[in-house]
Amino acid sequence: MPSAAARMRTLPVGSVGVRASGWWGMMCLIGTEAALFAYLLFSYYYFAVQFGRSFLPNELPSVRLSGPDTLILILSSVAVWWGERGIRQGSTVRLAIGLLLGSVLGAVFVGIQYLEWLDKPFVLSADSYSSLYFTITGFHMAHVAVGVLILVVLLAWSVLGYFDRVRHAAVSIGAIYWHFVDAVWLAIFFTFYVTPYLGW
Amino acid sequence: MAVTEYDRAPLVEESTTDSPLARKLEALWETEPGIVGFFTTVDHKKIGIRYIVTAFAFLVVGGLEALVMRIQLARPNMTLLTPEQYDQLFSMHGLTMIFLYALPILSGFSNYLFPLLLGSRDMAFPRLNAFSYWVYLASGIFIYASFAMGHGANDGWFNYVPYALKAYNPGPNMDFYALGMVFLGISTTVGSANFIVTAFRTRAPGMSINRLPIMTWGTLTVSFGNLFAVPSVSLAFFLLWMDRQLGTHFYDTTADGQPLLWQHLFWMFAHPWVYVIVLPAMGMVSDGLPTFCRRPLVGYTAVVLSTVATMVLGFGVWLHHMFATGLPFLALSFFSGSSFIITIPSAVAVFAWIATIWTGRPVITTAFLYFASFIAMFTIGGVSGVMTASVPADFQLTDTYFVVAHIHYVLIGINLFGVLGGLYFWFPKMTGRMLSERLGRWNFWITFIGFNLGFLPMHLTGLFGMPRRIYTYPPDLGWNTLNLVTTVGAFMLAFGILLLFVNIFHSLRHGRIAGPNPWDGPSLEWAVPSPPPPYNFAVIPVVASRHPLWEKRLGEGIGESSVARGLVLDHGKETIGTTVLDAQPDVILKMPEDSWSPFTVTLGMSVGFTGLILTYWTPYGWAAAAAGLVLTGLGVLVWLWPERKLGQVAEHAHA
Numbered sequence A: 001m002p003s004a005a006a007r008m009r010t011l012p013v014g015s016v017g018v019r020a021s022g023w024w025g026m027m028c029l030i031g032t033e034a035a036l037f038a039y040l041l042f043s044y045y046y047f048a049v050q051f052g053r054s055f056l057p058n059e060l061p062s063v064r065l066s067g068p069d070t071l072i073l074i075l076s077s078v079a080v081w082w083g084e085r086g087i088r089q090g091s092t093v094r095l096a097i098g099l100l101l102g103s104v105l106g107a108v109f110v111g112i113q114y115l116e117w118l119d120k121p122f123v124l125s126a127d128s129y130s131s132l133y134f135t136i137t138g139f140h141m142a143h144v145a146v147g148v149l150i151l152v153v154l155l156a157w158s159v160l161g162y163f164d165r166v167r168h169a170a171v172s173i174g175a176i177y178w179h180f181v182d183a184v185w186l187a188i189f190f191t192f193y194v195t196p197y198l199g200w
Numbered sequence B: 001m002a003v004t005e006y007d008r009a010p011l012v013e014e015s016t017t018d019s020p021l022a023r024k025l026e027a028l029w030e031t032e033p034g035i036v037g038f039f040t041t042v043d044h045k046k047i048g049i050r051y052i053v054t055a056f057a058f059l060v061v062g063g064l065e066a067l068v069m070r071i072q073l074a075r076p077n078m079t080l081l082t083p084e085q086y087d088q089l090f091s092m093h094g095l096t097m098i099f100l101y102a103l104p105i106l107s108g109f110s111n112y113l114f115p116l117l118l119g120s121r122d123m124a125f126p127r128l129n130a131f132s133y134w135v136y137l138a139s140g141i142f143i144y145a146s147f148a149m150g151h152g153a154n155d156g157w158f159n160y161v162p163y164a165l166k167a168y169n170p171g172p173n174m175d176f177y178a179l180g181m182v183f184l185g186i187s188t189t190v191g192s193a194n195f196i197v198t199a200f201r202t203r204a205p206g207m208s209i210n211r212l213p214i215m216t217w218g219t220l221t222v223s224f225g226n227l228f229a230v231p232s233v234s235l236a237f238f239l240l241w242m243d244r245q246l247g248t249h250f251y252d253t254t255a256d257g258q259p260l261l262w263q264h265l266f267w268m269f270a271h272p273w274v275y276v277i278v279l280p281a282m283g284m285v286s287d288g289l290p291t292f293c294r295r296p297l298v299g300y301t302a303v304v305l306s307t308v309a310t311m312v313l314g315f316g317v318w319l320h321h322m323f324a325t326g327l328p329f330l331a332l333s334f335f336s337g338s339s340f341i342i343t344i345p346s347a348v349a350v351f352a353w354i355a356t357i358w359t360g361r362p363v364i365t366t367a368f369l370y371f372a373s374f375i376a377m378f379t380i381g382g383v384s385g386v387m388t389a390s391v392p393a394d395f396q397l398t399d400t401y402f403v404v405a406h407i408h409y410v411l412i413g414i415n416l417f418g419v420l421g422g423l424y425f426w427f428p429k430m431t432g433r434m435l436s437e438r439l440g441r442w443n444f445w446i447t448f449i450g451f452n453l454g455f456l457p458m459h460l461t462g463l464f465g466m467p468r469r470i471y472t473y474p475p476d477l478g479w480n481t482l483n484l485v486t487t488v489g490a491f492m493l494a495f496g497i498l499l500l501f502v503n504i505f506h507s508l509r510h511g512r513i514a515g516p517n518p519w520d521g522p523s524l525e526w527a528v529p530s531p532p533p534p535y536n537f538a539v540i541p542v543v544a545s546r547h548p549l550w551e552k553r554l555g556e557g558i559g560e561s562s563v564a565r566g567l568v569l570d571h572g573k574e575t576i577g578t579t580v581l582d583a584q585p586d587v588i589l590k591m592p593e594d595s596w597s598p599f600t601v602t603l604g605m606s607v608g609f610t611g612l613i614l615t616y617w618t619p620y621g622w623a624a625a626a627a628g629l630v631l632t633g634l635g636v637l638v639w640l641w642p643e644r645k646l647g648q649v650a651e652h653a654h655a
Helices: A021-055 A065-087 A090-121 A128-159 A167-200 B019-028 B033-042 B044-075 B083-118 B126-148 B173-201 B212-247 B259-276 B280-295 B302-314 B330-341 B341-360 B366-389 B389-395 B403-431 B437-463 B478-508 B597-612 B620-640
Strands: B011-014 B541-542 B562-567 B574-578 B585-590
Touching: A021 A128, A021 A167, A021 B044, A021 B173, A021 B212, A021 B259, A065 A090, A065 A167, A065 B212, A090 A128, A090 A167, A128 A167, A128 B212, B044 B403, B044 B478, B083 B126, B083 B173, B083 B212, B083 B259, B083 B280, B083 B403, B126 B173, B173 B212, B173 B574, B173 B597, B212 B259, B212 B280, B212 B302, B259 B280, B259 B302, B259 B330, B280 B302, B280 B341, B280 B366, B280 B403, B302 B341, B330 B341, B330 B366, B330 B389, B330 B403, B341 B366, B366 B403, B366 B437, B403 B437, B403 B478, B437 B478, B597 B620
Parallel strands: none
Antiparallel strands: B011 B562, B541 B562, B574 B585
């Protein structure tokens, strides 16, 4: 005779915070994307070591646009973080405001980046530096664009009332991606706008 | 509307596959029959078998390409093929075997077996699993479309620049290969993420990390490797495509580009890839071989650690493919040293297998023969590999048939033979019927002799100086007999593989009924019927040792595993989520229904990549590419839309 039924301890059901499979999947995506940008930056440093000063453009890149742009991106991360903290306490309104601010600041970042593209005296096919500059910043801009779309979709879902104190795994997953995209920018910024001044 | 809850204490009960609970689960997990089910299924068992069948189809195609080349090379000055045809054949042969066969076949086995080995009901991301298969298929078709049009890849599987650049290779051949590899990389990456999360998060309670079957360790390890290696090759191919079509200067020397960047990016991926396509097969041997030796594997912990060590070190040896490119002496020394060191963890597995046979009571079956010969050929392929780790020897051997012989001992010896052994081992689980042992012996011996007849002499061909990738050779260089012998061996190998297919088709209908555990195996997949029901386990088992089905005999572990009695999870499609190290129950995971999304997103991406290749002929290709991007985005949005049934939506807004 089978032994009597028993009960296990109570477990959460469904997508909950870092217990959600999606959160672990996002960690994998971030790992592989980090590797992608590492290989892109490897290509930059490889050329820099191979060719020295002649690899860089005559006029070194300036922080006139990229500096404020970097601050804007950091602020957008702060906004999204603040919104996500809000939903953890059950505030859908704070979440929506955070996501709205984050996506607007992200879009502004892309706009300013585009201005900087127009500002450059060279084009994609000029030489290996220009190819790398547009490719790396282009890859990053594409990631920011996807990130903004994710924030907008999350905003729509939060307005639809999909999230509460317990059920907001999608927000945490989208937010961690957004912070990652911002962190990648810091590595790119350091590479293109700081290392040329560190001397050859 | 399904009523869901935020938390629940699941029942623990005893159940079998003919209980009311099992019938309820069957209805929940079953794939709809017919054409709709074909496109929408997310059942890991169906997807796994699809992977295996498709990978074998590519194996046959790649094999036929090889046979045509072997006819051309059988005698000197043959004119069966033109040089261009020969270039396309060896390139397509290489990329087919390495990218479209070698990993997908292992992914197939892992897909089929992971949830069964782990005591779970499906992969962590069932829809992503279906998606990775569809993308694999679509990218394979994409790459082969070029060959069908007469524009197949023609620069070898590692595709060196500058020959792959537009100035020297103006046709669309390289564009197909480049975009196809970026496309395939998506499949590999999402598949890897799925294996990692599945192995980390969806194990039976109690299956702590030191109780994982070795095959799971192998696939888990290479999946990590893939996450970090695949971006390198996807990027390399994408930059190549940009150089060819958008006029960038990454690889050409006219504007501070550097052809060696290609070799770096390619081999930073491709050397780890060598381990990616052998470590899971080594894991299959580590799980299969002990079953036939009637004892647990010797040195479980050492084998696991050496598996991980091999992968990690595998990222630090890529330069040994580039010894002849004029690198600094220091770099040569370092990478030669690391290439010697990596043999140590590989040897650990070999000694563990030998000790397992030595101290066991081997039962000689076809599967055992494949596993045992795997060890022998691993040793040969390993030794010829160490020889090329030595810089002076490599200067002599590089770009000769010696390297071709080495790579075939690695890929056939350590991948195909493990896979064939695994097929004989797990075929009964997948189909419910045994493969014929009598035909199996013929299959094994002809394959084994044919392979060694073909490829052992090839080492000599290389030592006698025959370069690889030449479409013919003059008669007076002493290579004639060796080449003829290799051709004979290649055809014998092909005949051996043909016998395998005969065996499969015969046994599918007439094979002996297997029952749940025909080999008296130790792990959880043997606890369920053959073939397993759609939900795998009626109740989620609880595990107390490495060998749940052997533990009464072995007396290992603390307490007892419980397979028939376990967690009841039947409020919709559910499985258990557990903690990474100790496999403590952590969450009840809601699993998705069958879905069109994986297929439709793949279609969207196919439109996108087809658009990009069309830009070679017409600027309208860009419009198609943009349309594909939009379709893909919309498809992903539909896919990810939060569902109440999956526990992704608030029960009461503002609760």
